[in-house]
Amino acid sequence: xxxxxxxxxxxxxxxxxxxxxxxxxxxxxxxxxxxxxxxxxxxxxxxxxxxxxxxxxxxxxxxxxxxxxxxxxxxxxxxxxxxxxxxxxxxxxxxxxxxxxxxxxxxxxxxxxxxxxxxxxxxxxxxxxxxxxxxxxxxxxxxxxxxxxxxxxxxxxxxxxxxxxxxxxxxxxxxxxxxxxxxxxxxxxxxxxxxxxxxxxxxxxxxxxxxxxxxxxxxxxxxxxxxxxxxxxxxxxxxxxxxxxxxxxxxxxxxxxxxxxxxxxxxxxxxxxxxxxxxxxxxxxxxxxxxxxxxxxxxxxxxxxxxxxxxxxxxxxxxxxxxxxxxxxxxxxxxxxxxxxxxxxxxxxxxxxxxxxxxxxxxxxxxxxxxxxxxxxxxxxxxxxxxxxxxxxxxxxxxxxxxxxxxxxxxxxxxxxxxxxxxxxxxxxxxxxxxxxxxxxxxxxxxxxxxxxxxxxxxxxxxxxxxxxxxxxxxxxxxxxxxxxxxxxxxxxxxxxxxxxxxxxxxxxxxxxxxxxxxxxxxxxxxxxxxxxxxxxxxxxxxxxxxxxxxxxxxxxxxxxxxx
Amino acid sequence: xxxxxxxxxxxxxxxxxxxxxxxxxxxxxxxxxxxxxxxxxxxxxxxxxxxxxxxxxxxxxxxxxxxxxxxxxxxxxxxxxxxxxxxxxxxxxxxxxxxxxxxxxxxxxxxxxxxxxxxxxxxxxxxxxxxxxxxxxxxxxxxxxxxxxxxxxxxxxxxxxxxxxxxxxxxxxxxxxxxxxxxxxxxxxxxxxxxxxxxxxxx
Numbered sequence: 001x002x003x004x005x006x007x008x009x010x011x012x013x014x015x016x017x018x019x020x021x022x023x024x025x026x027x028x029x030x031x032x033x034x035x036x037x038x039x040x041x042x043x044x045x046x047x048x049x050x051x052x053x054x055x056x057x058x059x060x061x062x063x064x065x066x067x068x069x070x071x072x073x074x075x076x077x078x079x080x081x082x083x084x085x086x087x088x089x090x091x092x093x094x095x096x097x098x099x100x101x102x103x104x105x106x107x108x109x110x111x112x113x114x115x116x117x118x119x120x121x122x123x124x125x126x127x128x129x130x131x132x133x134x135x136x137x138x139x140x141x142x143x144x145x146x147x148x149x150x151x152x153x154x155x156x157x158x159x160x161x162x163x164x165x166x167x168x169x170x171x172x173x174x175x176x177x178x179x180x181x182x183x184x185x186x187x188x189x190x191x192x193x194x195x196x197x198x199x200x201x202x203x204x205x206x207x208x209x210x211x212x213x214x215x216x217x218x219x220x221x222x223x224x225x226x227x228x229x230x231x232x233x234x235x236x237x238x239x240x241x242x243x244x245x246x247x248x249x250x251x252x253x254x255x256x257x258x259x260x261x262x263x264x265x266x267x268x269x270x271x272x273x274x275x276x277x278x279x280x281x282x283x284x285x286x287x288x289x290x291x292x293x294x295x296x297x298x299x300x301x302x303x304x305x306x307x308x309x310x311x312x313x314x315x316x317x318x319x320x321x322x323x324x325x326x327x328x329x330x331x332x333x334x335x336x337x338x339x340x341x342x343x344x345x346x347x348x349x350x351x352x353x354x355x356x357x358x359x360x361x362x363x364x365x366x367x368x369x370x371x372x373x374x375x376x377x378x379x380x381x382x383x384x385x386x387x388x389x390x391x392x393x394x395x396x397x398x399x400x401x402x403x404x405x406x407x408x409x410x411x412x413x414x415x416x417x418x419x420x421x422x423x424x425x426x427x428x429x430x431x432x433x434x435x436x437x438x439x440x441x442x443x444x445x446x447x448x449x450x451x452x453x454x455x456x457x458x459x460x461x462x463x464x465x466x467x468x469x470x471x472x473x474x475x476x477x478x479x480x481x482x483x484x485x486x487x488x489x490x491x492x493x494x495x496x497x498x499x500x501x502x503x504x505x506x507x508x509x510x511x512x513x514x515x516x517x518x519x520x521x522x523x524x525x526x527x528x529x530x531x532x533x534x535x536x537x538x539x540x541x542x543x544x545x546x547x548x549x550x551x552x553x554x555x556x557x558x559x560x561x562x563x564x
Numbered sequence: 565x566x567x568x569x570x571x572x573x574x575x576x577x578x579x580x581x582x583x584x585x586x587x588x589x590x591x592x593x594x595x596x597x598x599x600x601x602x603x604x605x606x607x608x609x610x611x612x613x614x615x616x617x618x619x620x621x622x623x624x625x626x627x628x629x630x631x632x633x634x635x636x637x638x639x640x641x642x643x644x645x646x647x648x649x650x651x652x653x654x655x656x657x658x659x660x661x662x663x664x665x666x667x668x669x670x671x672x673x674x675x676x677x678x679x680x681x682x683x684x685x686x687x688x689x690x691x692x693x694x695x696x697x698x699x700x701x702x703x704x705x706x707x708x709x710x711x712x713x714x715x716x717x718x719x720x721x722x723x724x725x726x727x728x729x730x731x732x733x734x735x736x737x738x739x740x741x742x743x744x745x746x747x748x749x750x751x752x753x754x755x756x757x758x759x760x761x762x763x764x765x766x767x
Contacts, residue, residue, distance in 0.1 A: 481704040481732055482703050484700070487697070488698070501732070503734055504735050
């Protein structure tokens with residue numbers, strides 16, 4: 001049966017996921033278990049076939065039949081065969097397999113989602129039903145990830161992240177191009193541009209059945225009308241898979257070319273080797289070496305796991321930085337990465353709560369910087385995945401930092417741009433930054449000359465750090481609160497610390513050792529400006545006024561639909 | 565001892581004056597009473613409040629803090645003494661003495677510490693400050709409040725006090741105004757939730 005072509009999934013109806021989803025989610029484990037069992041039983045199965053179908057050949061096998069018969073506990077298969085229960089056993093096995101398949105099919109049937117004008121909703125579960133919905137105006141970002149296995153099936157996982165711990169809505173798995181289309185649809189709906197949906201935008205959207213269509217076609221049977229033609233469906237599908245695997249995660253032609261940061265492989269490897277973990281690696285190697293030399297084996301056992309962890313960290317950092325790309329789209333910044341398992345993340349405008357460019361001492365000769373952000377809901381856990389998502393620029397030059405900040409702060413970059421260079425490397429009030437007093441050196445002996453702040457265009461910029469140079473930018477429209485603190489020593493020196501509180505993440509916005517009156521002035525200024533900026537912030541529905549002005553569906557839709 | 569309020573009463577208060585009579589230190593008490601009345605008269609929903617000036621928490625909160633410190637002191641000093649009695653270690657005795665002295669100094673400073681806690685409702689945000697040694701002042705815009713939490717420990721409940729906790733999307737905000745009379749806390753909560761609702765803009 002031909003699948004009905006779906007042109008738009010965001011129509012408010014309930015839809016199903018890709019038919020291979022249960023297999024991809026949990027079924028691979030089952031296949032692995034089956035394979036393991038079969039591999040281990042191969043000898044026995046051969047024996048059994050001899051007993052059942054060619055009794056004359058298996059003289060020595062016959063000798064063992066009596067043993068099998070008495071040894072049910074240790075050898076149920078032998079018992080089955082020798083008692084002539086083979087037919088029943090096969091029937092039972094068939095029932096189990098059918099039950100598993102039926103379970104998969106049922107879980108696929110019951111797992112539906114819909115995208116309305118207000119929310120993304122997912123219903124799932126056979127016995128215990130769950131219904132989860134994410135409000136569109138609370139969406140903090142959309143991630144499309146393609147693990148290697150899913151890529152072989154031409155599918156992708158869509159994750160709608162909302163603020164809150166483990167509150168994300170997962171759509172696993174969707175057809176690969178369909179996931180891209182759906183992301184664009186969700187973002188369009190969330191942007192407030194509630195114009196009539198442009199039909200026929202998802203020409204490449206296949207591999208997905210509407211809820212009404214029965215499960216007829218396996219994923220591999222879907223034909224596509226792209227460059228491969230329809231001469232041979234299998235060849236076409238394979239060709240398309242290869243194309244998808246080789247295609248860059250983010251099509252560079254979609255974005256303005258100058259905004260795409262290019263990350264050479266050498267820089268990725270070099271920056272990882274010169275990263276902060278290098279010191280740990282040296283310490284570990286030294287410890288393990290002394291352990292070996294002095295014959296203290298316990299040192300070996302206690303530090304080798306740490307070394308393995310370090311190596312795997314470096315490896316994952318390198319592989320995830322490969323084919324890194326960042327580009328601005330009308331619906332936010334899109335960051336792609338990954339070689340075999342790829343992923344990309346779209347952060348709509350107005351979802352970035354803090355940005356920090358850092359440069360660790362060893363990176364200074366090369367002029368390398370990395371950029372991290374605070375985003376609500378994603379960076380709560382310290383897992384590798386979350387750390388990856390908050391890392392916007394793994395390593396880049398100053399020019400790259402300018403480009404990335406221009407993408408992250410599109411509205412304010414005009415005013416902020418001239419503060420970036422003095423903020424990254426400057427000191428002593430260069431470039432419009434405040435400078436702290438000399439007695440700050442008692443508390444910050446190395447970095448006191450670098451400590452300074454500036455505020456422009458609704459962005460607070462904080463410059464600090466000597467060992468690790470930091471430039472922190474906080475859009476005041478999303479500041480949660482501000483605090484000024486002073487401990488006993490600070491009070492003795494008539495100094496204070498100002499902290500801007502944002503959502504949890506790798507970035508913390510702190511201005512240490514500010515002169516006391518200045519600290520309170522800054523406190524008042526930030527408090528007042530944050531209220532004013534938040535009141536005038538329209539980035540929640542970032543395209544509402546655009547749509548209202550043009551009165552037509554946004555032309556940006558078509559840009560997101562790029563099939564492999 | 566005051567009555568045990570077991571359910572939050574929705575009716576706001578001229579009842580607060582009962583507690584205010586006990587304010588020990590002179591001048592701010594009058595200000596506070598007036599401010600409280602002014603704030604209580606303001607309608608709860610959505611109207612920008614006037615600047616209330618700095619408001620202190622109830623002096624009875626000193627009792628809560630002292631009870632907590634005394635319990636802590638008893639536990640730690642007792643543990644050190646038991647250690648001394650069982651193992652006959654001299655340092656355990658010294659530790660007990662040191663702990664006791666430190667705790668007593670802390671208890672003696674308790675009134676000043678509690679007096680340093682103050683909050684202030686301004687037109688668009690809430691200010692909170694506390695601390696003598698480690699001073700801290702926080703400003704939370706009303707629109708950023710995700711929820712307002714009222715918690716009451718056993719001692720505070722016996723004294724008719726409650727803690728008002730303000731939660732924003734930032735975990736580090738950490739604003740908890742302790743020692744507010746229960747009716748006042750309920751009224752503040754309703755007023756601030758209504759304010760947060762009207763001022764809310766995104767996350």
